[in-house]
Amino acid sequence: MNGTVTVCGLDAAREGNAMRKRVGYxxxxxxxxxxxxxxxxxxxxxxxxxxxxxxxxxxxxxxxxxxxxxxxxxxxxxxxxxxxxxxxxxxxxxxxxxxxxxxxxxxxxxxxxxxxxxxxxxxxxxxxxxxxxxxxxxxxxxxxxxxxPSRDVRVVVMRAGTIVLNRVVPPGDVQQTVRSTSEESA
The missing domain is CATH 3.40.50.300 (P-loop containing nucleotide triphosphate hydrolases)
Structure with a gap:
């Protein structure tokens, strides 16, 4: 796979140290x-x-x-x-x-x-x-x-390295949204 990863406007491969200062894990x-x-x-x-x-x-x-x-x-x-x-x-x-x-x-x-x-x-x-x-x-x-959280959240679901869902969802709908997306993309 080829590509670049940019976090906080920084190229992870070339500016990894600067990026790590701005990211907690x-x-x-x-x-x-x-x-x-x-x-x-x-x-x-x-x-x-x-x-x-x-x-x-x-x-x-x-x-x-x-x-x-x-x-x-x-x-x-x-x-x-x-x-x-x-x-x-x-x-x-x-x-x-x-x-x-x-x-x-x-x-x-x-x-x-x-x-x-x-x-x-x-x-x-x-x-x-x-x-x-x-x-x-x-x-x-x-x-x-x-x-x-008891507020809307962005839900991102990935399947085999591909994003199959990227949507803001009310808290009560998260579990059903994830499950239905997983079933659809399976």
Whole structure:
């Protein structure tokens, strides 16, 4: 396959480093070793390296971004905890907060609700909606229809690398729209 990928006006092949500074990504499957030597605060500050550089010390602005993100996710009490000692759901919230502290233009989340209980899913969904309201593009790959926002969402369905649906859908119609599109294109 040939082609180009452009994100935030940047060619991913030629301007990958600049692009990565503007994009946050939460992976689906992760597992921090229990002996990972980093605190939640240290993991959060790592998100800021794209803005401050690897060999510079974080400043007040960086700590403020971490504070805001921890508060948004409701995990300020985990700040000094070691990341490897947290539950899967807590680690998931830290990774989402990490990406919010990065202050990206685009956030990509692969199954962000997979380790979360229903109440936490709703909270995370509300946070992501507020983030989207600030102009950040939020892209969620999810098979969980029970954590969708209570507002219209753009649904994109792909089959064999081809987009077969790209439409704004009311929240109550998402599951049926996806299923009917999948059945039609199968």
């Amino acid at each position: 939460v992976i689906q499957n992760f597992d921090f070793d229990p002996y990972t030597p980093f605190s939640v605060e240290e993991v959060m500050l790592m998100a800021r390296f794209g803005r401050i550089g690897c060999f510079r010390r974080p400043g007040r602005e960086d700590y403020d971004a971490v504070d805001r993100s921890l508060a948004q996710m409701g995990i300020t009490d985990l700040r000094k905890s070691h990341i490897g000692k947290l539950s899967g759901g807590q680690q998931q919230k830290v990774l989402i907060a990490h990406n919010l502290a990065k202050q990206p233009d685009v956030v990509l989340l692969d199954e962000p609700f997979s380790n979360l209980d229903l109440a936490t899913r709703e909270h995370v969904c509300d946070v992501l909606c507020r983030v989207a309201d600030t102009g950040v593009t939020v892209v969620i790959v999810s098979h969980a229809f029970d954590a969708l």
